Amino acid sequence: MMFMRKYLLLNIILIWVTLLPISAARAQVHWQFDVPFVPTPYVVIEEMLRLAEVTPRDFVMDLGSGDGRVLITAARTFGARGIGVDLDGDLVAESIEAAKAAGVSDRVQFLQQDLFKTDLDRATVITMYLMPGVMARLQPRLLELKPGTRLVSHDFRLGDWKPDAVTQVRKNAFLWIVPAQIAGRWQLTMALPGGEHRMTLELRQKYQEIDGFGQFSDRPSQIWEPRLRGDRLSFVIVDDRDRDNEAALYFDGQVRGDVIEGELRRGTGRTQTRHAWRAQRVAATKP
Ligand SMILES: C[S@@+](CC[C@H](N)C(=O)[O-])C[C@H]1O[C@@H](n2cnc3c(N)ncnc32)[C@H](O)[C@@H]1O
Structure with missing residues (x-):
């Protein structure tokens, strides 16, 4: 495991160091931006898009799109549509030509634009190969995107936000699913055998990691197996109203703002x- 970690670290450094001269002429120009141009290998791109489960229904945004290869692969191989933004005008022009050559210019668009000034609301999937400082700056904005938006990154993490999935096919690919904001006190109503039942629920949250407790009968009840994936919330509470007839209640619901159904x-x-x-939700607490 130690060996594997050292090997991977060495690999990352070597790839960045050896690929930089590829764009040596450009590097002087490109380094003026937040991240130099280092293209993601195609096999890693495919793994990132597979991990994000990209389909033709997706709108993919590649932040710092380089020569356009991520978005062109998303369109050509996965049928998606999308936009790539890069500050480098030459790379944007190259991407537009590459999209034409690949026959996907009707599905993808490349804009010379700062990723920090780009509206991300349209995205269902965001792809990134950016450096840690840039990822950390982006993180708060990404967390505010529509719950369920998938974020996928080549090699670099989003600060202390734990990924929902990690794979390694040559390089690390990380996936995060933007979680709904569920922290706070909730008033639940359910139609149980024997009539409507009400309970309160206090939920706490750090990114997609959640916990909490409820007041099911007249005592505090533990919440078991809490899970939040995008806007889907699930948890288990034990119905202990009748000690001789206890049963687990498996809750599954969709979060829409201050309502879960x-x-x-x-x-x-x-x-x-x-x-x-x-x-x-009857009272909100900060996540
Ligand atoms: C490491 S490359 C990744 C290229 C491509 N996404 C890929 O994975 O093959 C990062 C790219 O981000 C671009 N870039 C750096 N800072 C940027 C910014 N603030 N806004 C938009 N693009 C930026 C660079 O010009 C470069 O092309």
């Missing part, structure tokens, strides 16, 4: 029953 399954197997539930 979904279905819960009570129990398992043949005795399982399904019920609607809804929650309204």
Whole structure:
């Protein structure tokens, strides 16, 4: 494991150092921007787009699009549409030509533009090969994007935001799914056997990692297996109203601002029953 880490670190340094001379003439120009131009190898691009589960329904934005290869692959291989932005006008011109040659200019657009001044709201997937300082600056904006937006990065992390998935095919590829903001106190209503039941729920959150507790009957109840993936929230509470007939309640719901709506399954197997539930946020706490 130690050897593997050292090897990977060495690999990253070697790749950056050896690839820089490729754009030696450009490097003097490119280094004036936040990140130099170092292209992502195609096999790594495919892995990043696979990890982000890109489909023709996606709108991909490549921040610092270089020679356009990420977006062109997203369009040609995965059928996606999108925009690439780069401050380097020569690279943007090169990308536009490459998109024409690949027959995808109707699906992709390249703009000479600062990624920090680019509106990211349209993106369903964002791809990045940027340096750690740039990633750290971008992180707060990325976290405010629509829940469910997938962010995928070649080699570099987004500060202390734990990735939802990591793969290594030659290089590290990291995936984050923008989580809904669910911190706060919620009032839940559910239609259980025996009538409507109400409970309060306190949720805490650090990025996609969540925990909390509820007040199911007249005692505090633990929340088990809490998970947040984009706008999908799931957790389990034990229905302990009747000690001789306890059952797990498997909640699954979609977060839309201050409302969560979904279905819960009570129990398992043949005795399982399904019920609607809804929650309204009654007090927010900062994430
Ligand atoms: C490491 S390259 C990645 C190129 C491409 N995304 C890839 O993975 O092959 C980073 C690119 O970001 C561009 N860049 C640097 N700072 C930028 C900024 N503030 N706004 C837009 N592009 C920037 C550079 O010109 C360079 O082409």
